[in-house]
Amino acid sequence: MTFWEYIKQAFNGFGWSDVLELVIIASVVLFVFLYSARHNSLFYTYVLAAMGLIVFAVTFADLGSFNVILLLLLLILYTFGTILLFNAELKRDVFKRSWKSLLHTFSMSGEGYDLSEEEVDANIANIVKACQNMSKADVGALIVVVRESISDSVLESGTMINAVISSELLETIFFPKSPLHDGAVIVKGNKIIAAGCYLPLSQEQTLAKELGTRHRAALGITELNPTVTAIVVSEETGIITAVYDRQIKRYLDGQNLTKALQYAYNMELPSSRDTFWGVDGHAE
Template identity: 45%
Template sequence: MPDWGIITNMNAVEVLKAILDVLLVWFVVYKLITIIKGTKAVQLLKGIFVILIVRILTELLGLDTLKWMVEQVLTFGFLAVIIIFQPELRRALEQLGRGRLFARTQMQEEEERDRLISAFTKSVSYMAKRRIGALITVEKETGLSEYIETGIAMNSDISSELLINIFIPNTPLHDGAVIVQKNKIAAAACYLPLSESPFISKELGTRHRAALGISEVTDAFTIIVSEETGAVSVTIDGDINRNVTMEEFEQIVRLAWFGDTAAVSAVNSIWKWGKRKNG
């Protein structure tokens, strides 16, 4: 008579093994996708997917000649992939040898964050020294699509050179706000709502009122460079911090944009001091 307890335990173990196997496969596939995301290998995967669909259709429709051609492509395609993507494969194997293959996603995110902060700091510093007026709004949770539609669509990668070029006086895009959405420059020359608060200092111009206005109706934060004085200001949640230094500016951007907890205490003191300075 069979021992049903042992059989049940074996089935349970095998089920757990099968679940673990599937989870590991999905994890590896996910990591590989994140590694090749944004590279030319993505286009290769799309091409392979199309070929597989064509292969299935030729089987269903009985298209023997086309089926033979597709099979030849698949047969020799593997060798072609190795030759074409030899640099990428070598780099992936090097990462695996260093034990950094699966840590690469987090590393890439940190590198991208540092690159964006550096681009903002470099461009704002350049414009402040030369008194080039600028207005840059960064979207967070609240969508800014209705304001993006008022400007000129760009959908461009963020770089200090591009930000500086947009705000050079007497150029087509310099008058208005740049809106950043999902780490891209979504649009330039955008119109923002002006704050109607009676408590705003009379010395603040249209750029500052627009920055305060958008911060009152959304959770976005906005960077202002004064054309008259070159002073840098930041608005968040209806508050404005004026005359921030570049060191303070970088800390504020780290916290406001990326939620960098290491910058919390520094930003709190900066913000309180900024309010005292501004009366």
Template identity: 40%
Template sequence: MPFIDQFTDLTPVNVLVNILDVLLVWFVIYKIFTLIKGTKAVQLLKGIFVIIIVRVLTQTVGLDTLGWMMQKIIDWGFLAIIIIFQPELRRALEQIGRGKLFARTSLQEAEEQNRLIEAMTKSVSYMAKRRIGALISIERETGLTEYIETGIKMNSEITSELLINIFIPNTPLHDGAVIMQKNKIAAAACYLPLSESPFISKDLGTRHRAALGISEVTDAITIVVSEETGAVSLTSNGDLHRNLSIEEFETRLRKVWFGPEPELVSTSKWTWRGKKNG
């Protein structure tokens, strides 16, 4: 049989090449799923699978009109995807160009991660003790450019001192959200979308509604310090975690921001905790 002959005629080299080809395809697919994990593209991918399944069912059952509609959606859907997710696609191509798509976290990156976590934890602890209201949103894969443009651009290094100073009451930048991109404070006094969910507790204020709102439309991590109680909350992927201790906040922030804790830990970590005013 011709189909069987295709396998019997293969040389060992051809077999190895074919195996390598399949492994590389699966590796690329795995990296693509890793890249879109936690973004709006995941929901889009689910929708694409549903449309494809419906298209196959309509063809099998013989629903010509519905099948025609599904086929038109498939034909034009990929063009719509490219337009809608242009920022995410551009970011992925930039990562490929810089060789970062397949790169592992280096020692230098681990040190920077610990520095950022320490700066965030120190500033949040300071503001929570003094009941200084704060709203900080951290960009991940989904771009926050449209929200950054509503505030005052800063492009500053992330330090605990700067974050604390921004949210001191009656200062020009304290009203609104700080948005962070990578290891920079991109902007302050930004407006975030408010959640319209009817299931939100009535005792939550505007900051918490904004934190939930941005987490419902993006994969951003948002930190809230309550001005009334000093309670610390964190939102991600539409979930709100309230009344976190500083230890719980640090652990959860590291997990959702960088994943499992790296082996390298800053030797200066928590040295500021013993200070009465720190």
């Protein structure tokens, strides 16, 4: 019996339940394969390819009830493997869809956002001034602007400050001999909430080599919380970078940094934000 005759014979006894079973298994395999490939998890991609071949072989094998049991076991392995390996990415994708719909509705409402347009402009001006001064002095900085909320574990890793934003205070915090200069500053509304905070580092493998730990931390926090904007000042080059929803904008001057911060404070329409940051969430 040739291979094609075997395939034809295997399909002769197929019913709707068999077709449904194959469609479900194939869909799960394809989803996880594409998701892992998208996030550069090559090893897991190879494992899934091997397991897919096993599924294909088992489907056409006459193993009785064991066939169903093995297929269910593989399905469970796919599911748990995806959740464990891509926990951060899945969380980010889910949060991005839910948070964006809420933010379009509630805009600047909530604790810390009862600010006038003039007050927001003053906050932005202070952050821009501090970043430009630190850029000229080759002082590194990492500032996270929070629109709604951020993980308690991030805040607890630093020192609570709860002080009104000023360029002088930001520059003092990031002064090289300051005990808080290595961590991130968390800003919400018109307050510096905390300083010296540790952020999760992105595992993105395609990140440019010239981008250091601060940039990887900025990307990491936006992967987990797509509503925040992270501003990085490089101590090596003085280049100012903004990161939002896994997208990276480098070489920012005062005007573009102001625009990024306006989006961070949700002062612009979503369509304008898409024009500035681009669409689909891909880093430059």
